[in-house]
Amino acid sequence: xxxxLNHVAIAVKDLDAAxxxxxxxxxxxxxxxxxxxxxxxxxxxxxxxxxKIELLRPLGENSPIQGFVDKNPSGGMxxxxxxxxxxxxxxxxxxxAGKRVLGDGEPKIGAHGxxxxxxxxxxxxxxxxxxxxx
Ligand code: CO
Numbered sequence: 001x002x003x004x005l006n007h008v009a010i011a012v013k014d015l016d017a018a019x020x021x022x023x024x025x026x027x028x029x030x031x032x033x034x035x036x037x038x039x040x041x042x043x044x045x046x047x048x049x050x051x052k053i054e055l056l057r058p059l060g061e062n063s064p065i066q067g068f069v070d071k072n073p074s075g076g077m078x079x080x081x082x083x084x085x086x087x088x089x090x091x092x093x094x095x096x097a098g099k100r101v102l103g104d105g106e107p108k109i110g111a112h113g114x115x116x117x118x119x120x121x122x123x124x125x126x127x128x129x130x131x132x133x134x
Contacts, residue, residue, distance in 0.1 A: 001084060001085075001089075001090055001093055002082050002083075002084065003082060003083035003084055003085065003134070004051070004082070004083045004134075005050075005051045005080065005081070005082060005083075006051065006052065006081040006082065006083045006112075006130075006132050006134070007051060007052040007053060007054050007080075007081045008051070008052075008053050008054070008077060008079075008080050008081075009053075009054040009055075009056055009077070009078045009079045009080075009081070009130075010053060010054070010055055010056065010075055010076065010077055010078060011056045011057070011058075011065045011068050011069050011072070011075060011076060011078040012055055012056070012057055012069065012075035013057070013058075013069050013073060013074075013075065014057075014075075015033060015042060015044060015055060015057040018044070018055045018075060019033075019044055019055065022046045022053065022055070028046045028047065028048060028053075029046070029047040030044055030045070030046050030047075030055075031044055031045040031046075031047075032044070033057075034111075035059055036059070036111055037059060037060060039059075039064070039110075039111060040058065040059050040060050040062060040063035040064050040065070040066075041056045041057065041058065041059050041063060041064075041065060041111075042056070042057045042058075042059045043055065043056055043057075043111055054111065056078060057069075065078060077127075078128065079118070079127070079128035079129065079130050080127060080128075080129060080130070081116070081129075081130040081131070081132050082129065082130070082131055082132070083131075083132055083133075083134045084131050084132070084133055084134075085133070085134070086133065087107050087115045087116070087117060087131060087132070087133035088107075090117075090131050090133075091105070091107075091117055091131075094119060094131075098123070099119055099120065099123045099124070100119065100120035100122075100123050101117055101118070101119060101120075102117070102118040102119065102120060103117075103118065105117075107133070110130070110132055112132070114132050114133055114134060115132070115133045116130050116131065116132045116133075117130070117131050118130050119131065
């Protein structure tokens with residue numbers, strides 16, 4: 001079921017510093033920042049040859065990543081995103097395997113305009129997992 005690694009998301013307080021690290025020190029191609037108010041984040045996409053890194057900064061009052069950034073002031077890996085062909089089939093298979101879906105269990109449109117779901121980190125080796133239908 002699981003497909004390619006679509007992206008790794010890194011949450012940071014200082015987006016400019018993170019961009020400088022990826023662009024200037026690592027020599028990666030980075031996008032301009034995009035505000036995604038419906039997700040409570042500003043995101044910068046970092047293109048790597050085989051996957052993407054998403055640099056996330058909290059946006060607005062009730063950002064879902066604010067607590068994470070407060071606990072990790074120098075930034076940290078927030079989630080990994082795996083591609084699936086059919087998000088409903090993937091969700092149902094994971095639920096049958098006893099894995100918890102976050103939120104109301106219904107896919108939402110993610111940062112790339114595709115349906116996504118988040119899975120409970122305690123059920124995935126301590127890592128927040130996003131699945132995205134591609
Ligand atoms: Co993501």
